[in-house]
Amino acid sequence: MKLSLGLGRDHTRIFVGMLFNEGSLGIYQTLWPLYIASLGAAPEQIGLVIGLLGAARLVALLPSGMLGDRVPARTLIVGGRLAVAVGTLLLGLAQAWWQLIPGVIIIGVGTITFPALSNAVAELAHDSHERTRAFTLIYTIGPSAAWFVTPTIGGLIAEHVSLRALLFVASGLAAICAAIFATIAAGAATTQEGPPVTYRSTLAERPVRQVLLLQFVTLFVLTMGVTLAPNFLQDVHAISRERIGWLGSCAAVGSALLGLTISRVARFRRPLTGIALATTAVGGTLLLLLVGHSFAWFVFAYLLRGGYMVAWSTYYAALGEVTPNRYLARVYALAELLAAAGLMLAPFAAGWLYEREPRAPLLVALLAIPVLLLAIVAVGRRLRVAQPAEPTLAGEQA
Numbered sequence: 486m487k488l489s490l491g492l493g494r495d496h497t498r499i500f501v502g503m504l505f506n507e508g509s510l511g512i513y514q515t516l517w518p519l520y521i522a523s524l525g526a527a528p529e530q531i532g533l534v535i536g537l538l539g540a541a542r543l544v545a546l547l548p549s550g551m552l553g554d555r556v557p558a559r560t561l562i563v564g565g566r567l568a569v570a571v572g573t574l575l576l577g578l579a580q581a582w583w584q585l586i587p588g589v590i591i592i593g594v595g596t597i598t599f600p601a602l603s604n605a606v607a608e609l610a611h612d613s614h615e616r617t618r619a620f621t622l623i624y625t626i627g628p629s630a631a632w633f634v635t636p637t638i639g640g641l642i643a644e645h646v647s648l649r650a651l652l653f654v655a656s657g658l659a660a661i662c663a664a665i666f667a668t669i670a671a672g673a674a675t676t677q678e679g680p681p682v683t684y685r686s687t688l689a690e691r692p693v694r695q696v697l698l699l700q701f702v703t704l705f706v707l708t709m710g711v712t713l714a715p716n717f718l719q720d721v722h723a724i725s726r727e728r729i730g731w732l733g734s735c736a737a738v739g740s741a742l743l744g745l746t747i748s749r750v751a752r753f754r755r756p757l758t759g760i761a762l763a764t765t766a767v768g769g770t771l772l773l774l775l776v777g778h779s780f781a782w783f784v785f786a787y788l789l790r791g792g793y794m795v796a797w798s799t800y801y802a803a804l805g806e807v808t809p810n811r812y813l814a815r816v817y818a819l820a821e822l823l824a825a826a827g828l829m830l831a832p833f834a835a836g837w838l839y840e841r842e843p844r845a846p847l848l849v850a851l852l853a854i855p856v857l858l859l860a861i862v863a864v865g866r867r868l869r870v871a872q873p874a875e876p877t878l879a880g881e882q883a
Contacts, residue, residue, distance in 0.1 A: 495609050495669045496619050499602065500627050502665035506566065507628035509573065509658035511635030512642075513651035515733030516726055518716050520648040526582035528713065532836020534585050535712060539829025541593020546825055549600045549818045558601040559669060565598030566663035570656050577652030596821060598666075603801060603817035605669065620805065624798035625744035629791070632737030640730015648726070687815040692807035695864050696757075697816075697823055700800040703764060704827035706857055707793050710771045710850025712835040714790075717774065717843050718783060728780065732787040739766070739791020747799065756803035757865035761858055763799065766792030768854040771847045797824070807868060 492500055513520065521531045552561060572591030579585045606619050639651050688694055718724040718732075743766060747759035766789040773786035800820065808816045838845035 492619065492622065493609065496606065496623065498665060498669050499606060500623050502566075502662050502669075503623050503627045504631045505658050505662035505665060507631035508635045509569070509655045509662060511628075511632040511733065511737070512639040512655045512658065513648075515636045515715060515730055515736075516639060516643050516648060516651065518713055519643075519719060519726060519729070520576075520651070521582055521585065522716065523648055524579060524582040524585065528716065528839040529836045530582055531713070531716070532832040532834075532839070534582060534589060535832035536829050536836075537586060538589045538593050539825050539827070539832065541590045542596040542825030543593075543822060543829055545594040545596050546600065546818060546822045549597050549821065552597065553601055553604065553814055553818070558605050559667065561601040562598050562605070562666045562669070563663050565595040565601075566659055566666060568592070568595035569598075570659035570663060573652055573659055574656040577649055577656065593825075596825065599821050600814070600818040602666075603820075604814045607805060607813050607817075609670075620798065620801045621744060621747070624801060625795055626741060628794060628798075629737045629741035629744060632740065632794075633734050634737075636730045636733025636737070638730075639733070640727040643730065644725065644727035682811055682815050684815055684819060687808075687812045687819060690808065690812065692868050693804065693812070693816055693819075695868065696800065696803050696807055697819055699757075699760075699861060699864055700797075700804075700820060701823040701827050702857060702860070703760065703796055703800070704824055705831045706850050706853045707764065707767050707796065708828055708831035709835045709838075709846055710767065711790060711793060712832050713839045713843075713846055714770075714774060716839070717847065721843055722778075722783075724780065724783065732783060735784050735787035736790040736793070739788035740794040741791070742788075743791055743795045744798075747795065755865070756799050756806060757861055757868070759799045760796050760803065761861045761865070763792035763796035764854060764858060764861065766790075767796070768851060771851040771854075775844060775847050775851070 518531050518535070521534050526534065549561075569592050572588040572593075572595060575588030575591065576585055579588065603620075606623060610619050639654075642650050642654065688697075715729050718729055719726075724732075743763055747753045747762065753759045753762055769789040770786045770792070773782050773789070777783055777786060801817070804816050804820055805813070834849075835846040838849060
């Protein structure tokens with residue numbers, strides 16, 4: 486079973502599963518802050534709900550390395566996606582903003598999918614080039630394809646049916662994703678010969694520490710800037726829900742274009758260079774949202790917002806290049822942990838700033854991006870990216 490993308494059987498199934506996974510998110514995520522507000526939440530409470538998802542992710546991911554040693558990867562992957570299907574259904578049933586909390590926590594627990602999934606993607610690749618290609622297609626191009634369609638559909642549903650209906654559709658798509666992931670062959674728990682691999686031993690690798698720290702700071706800054714952008718567009722510029730849904734699809738187009746640029750243009754193929762480009766694009770988003778006065782400005786802003794997804798996903802390729810094979814399982818767990826920390830803290834900051842001035846989260850993030858870019862460039866120059874000498878095998882990872 487192969488697609489023209491050149492992926493093998495199991496990578497193809499993961500790719501298709503991610504289409505439904507990201508479709509589940511894309512159908513409601515662009516309008517998610519508006520749904521929370523529709524249940525009576527103030528901006529700080531919106532930040533609290535979104536931040537709680539990050540906190541739940543963080544707690545759920547702490548034992549993920551240990552679970553990967555004891556539980557088959559497919560079990561973790563499928564179980565996590567089923568948890569998301571249940572949690573999203575509970576979000577749709579909520580009648581007040583605080584009733585979203587149980588669903589948010591269950592969705593956070595579902596994040597245990599991704600260290601196991603990332604490890605499966607790496608494990609199924611035969612060499613570093615195939616691994617980087619698989620991550621780019623599965624974590625950037627595939628999601629962009631799903632997000633190209635689903636935010637627009639979500640906007641139509643929200644405008645002509647209800648915001649609540651989005652959560653029920655999303656739950657069904659997450660269940661389909663779980664069913665597809667149940668067919669992949671990555672079923673065994675990982676094993677390790679030699680000294681045990683721990684989070685501490687993984688962080689002892691200096692390049693790994695540097696890239697993980699950059700990932701955390703990047704996600705914190707970018708998330709703080711974009712989290713309440715839909716509320717900003719509705720509150721300040723009176724943009725309709727349907728049009729905000731269209732903008733979410735524009736972001737997917739931007740992600741696909743940036744992802745293809747990074748994979749095809751030689752000067753951007755080095756992951757940290759691609760991350761710098763994607764981060765710069767999100768800076769353009771924030772600037773255009775601050776100075777724009779018409780919907781055309783916001784379309785262009787959301788095209789550039791596609792850099793958010795690209796920056797996040799490209800960090801997996803960067804980590805794959807600087808991490809010895811035996812540490813890969815742990816480093817992907819750490820990547821999810823730090824991503825969860827950034828996604829937990831940034832919405833709290835965004836909500837607090839927005840309560841005081843709607844433009845404040847955009848402005849603070851915009852001012853932080855040049856400093857962040859300097860750090861990315863500096864680390865990229867210092868690191869001598871080490872390509873793994875041998876293929877990644879199941880028996881080499883913890």
